[in-house]
Amino acid sequence: MINTLPINKFKDINLPEKNTKIVVAMSGGVDSAVTALILHELGYEVIGVNLKVWEYEENCDIQKKSCCSPKDIYDAKSVGMQLNIPFYVIKMENVFKEKVIERFILDYQKGRTPNPCVECNTFVKFGALLEKSKALGISWIATGHYAKIYKTNSNRYTIQNGVDETKNQAYYLYGLSQEALAHTIFPLGNFTKPEVRELAKHYQLPVAEKQESQEICFVPENDYRKFLKKQGVEFTPGYFKDIHGRILGKHSGKEQFTIGQRKGLGISWKEPLYVIEIHENGDVILGPINQTLFRSFEVEQVNFLYYSEEEFKNLFTSKQLYCRVQIRYRSKPQNAFVEYLGYDDSISWNGLPKGHKIKVTMENSVPAVTPGQSAVFYPLLEEKPNDILLMGGIISKENLIHDL
Numbered sequence: 001m002i003n004t005l006p007i008n009k010f011k012d013i014n015l016p017e018k019n020t021k022i023v024v025a026m027s028g029g030v031d032s033a034v035t036a037l038i039l040h041e042l043g044y045e046v047i048g049v050n051l052k053v054w055e056y057e058e059n060c061d062i063q064k065k066s067c068c069s070p071k072d073i074y075d076a077k078s079v080g081m082q083l084n085i086p087f088y089v090i091k092m093e094n095v096f097k098e099k100v101i102e103r104f105i106l107d108y109q110k111g112r113t114p115n116p117c118v119e120c121n122t123f124v125k126f127g128a129l130l131e132k133s134k135a136l137g138i139s140w141i142a143t144g145h146y147a148k149i150y151k152t153n154s155n156r157y158t159i160q161n162g163v164d165e166t167k168n169q170a171y172y173l174y175g176l177s178q179e180a181l182a183h184t185i186f187p188l189g190n191f192t193k194p195e196v197r198e199l200a201k202h203y204q205l206p207v208a209e210k211q212e213s214q215e216i217c218f219v220p221e222n223d224y225r226k227f228l229k230k231q232g233v234e235f236t237p238g239y240f241k242d243i244h245g246r247i248l249g250k251h252s253g254k255e256q257f258t259i260g261q262r263k264g265l266g267i268s269w270k271e272p273l274y275v276i277e278i279h280e281n282g283d284v285i286l287g288p289i290n291q292t293l294f295r296s297f298e299v300e301q302v303n304f305l306y307y308s309e310e311e312f313k314n315l316f317t318s319k320q321l322y323c324r325v326q327i328r329y330r331s332k333p334q335n336a337f338v339e340y341l342g343y344d345d346s347i348s349w350n351g352l353p354k355g356h357k358i359k360v361t362m363e364n365s366v367p368a369v370t371p372g373q374s375a376v377f378y379p380l381l382e383e384k385p386n387d388i389l390l391m392g393g394i395i396s397k398e399n400l401i402h403d404l
Helices: 030-041 070-083 093-109 116-135 178-182 193-202 224-230 309-316
Strands: 021-025 045-052 087-091 147-151 157-161 238-241 247-251 274-278 284-287 293-304 321-326 334-347 353-367 374-378 391-395
Touching: 021 030, 021 116, 030 045, 030 070, 030 193, 045 070, 045 116, 070 087, 093 116, 093 224, 116 178, 157 178, 293 309, 309 334, 353 391
Parallel strands: 021 045, 045 087, 238 284
Antiparallel strands: 147 157, 238 247, 274 284, 293 353, 293 391, 321 334, 321 374, 334 353, 374 391
């Protein structure tokens, strides 16, 4: 059956020698199922694993479309049985709770907007899973992400965009270490989602037509406010204010808002108002749309990919890097100037050192720069390749400069 696979799709994929053991993270969806299928058909010894990160039965409605369901374990196992590969469920509730859920809650308490998929990839899928795999003598893992791994001329690894622009997931993968990147396979990097479904249909995989989840896996119905309350979070009431400190109204909890939000504020005004700042004391700063624009901001806990830490420090402490920055998953990268600010070993809101910090100055102002969200950096469009990640980090609350 190997001749049914489009072999040209794997020419630039980082693949080990044939018959190598590879752990495939299988969520129960079509992407990870086809990942396992491809590697199995290419002659690798595939071991399927499902990461049990949450008490699904207590927290999820199994009738609703979500990746947080016991049915997903069953679907992943069914694919494993069809491919005749070993399949295991690995309990990772503790590391997931510590690295993802607790930080998710803390972000909202600190007036930030979390990015749990980044934390899960960095610390769970490509952190704890890789460690468990190596403990079993297996040094390779694979997932169904639509991305590729790029090896630089200086033998460093970084993330490259997949060919499917509608499914590009490089934004969520910037936190991977060099060790993780060197031992990770993304077989779907040169596929589009329709091609993946066609392959699943051709091989009659039971998940070929399965819908994908659009939710945060541990947040039922995508209602994060309800989730926070269920976790015992006490919302911090406060005032709506303008940038001059004038009180515009009251609200029942800052945790209900995110930067750039317009709907659901519960306040009537002569013009549409947007959230432009969220303070820990409960104050939520509102303003018209022009006040949502930002000229510069800082990024902390930067993970360098294309450059080594020392190389970036030497190159861009006294001069700026002209590149592109993407500040949310669905946004288009915009031109910006970046300079290195140094390493800060003081502890940030999430319990980690602030680490490497950079200052980002936009060529043109951008709306709704959101602390807690990730910023990832690409080369300029005219450079080749222009679709590889240079680095990424977390947008800081410090030194956010509005373009007023």
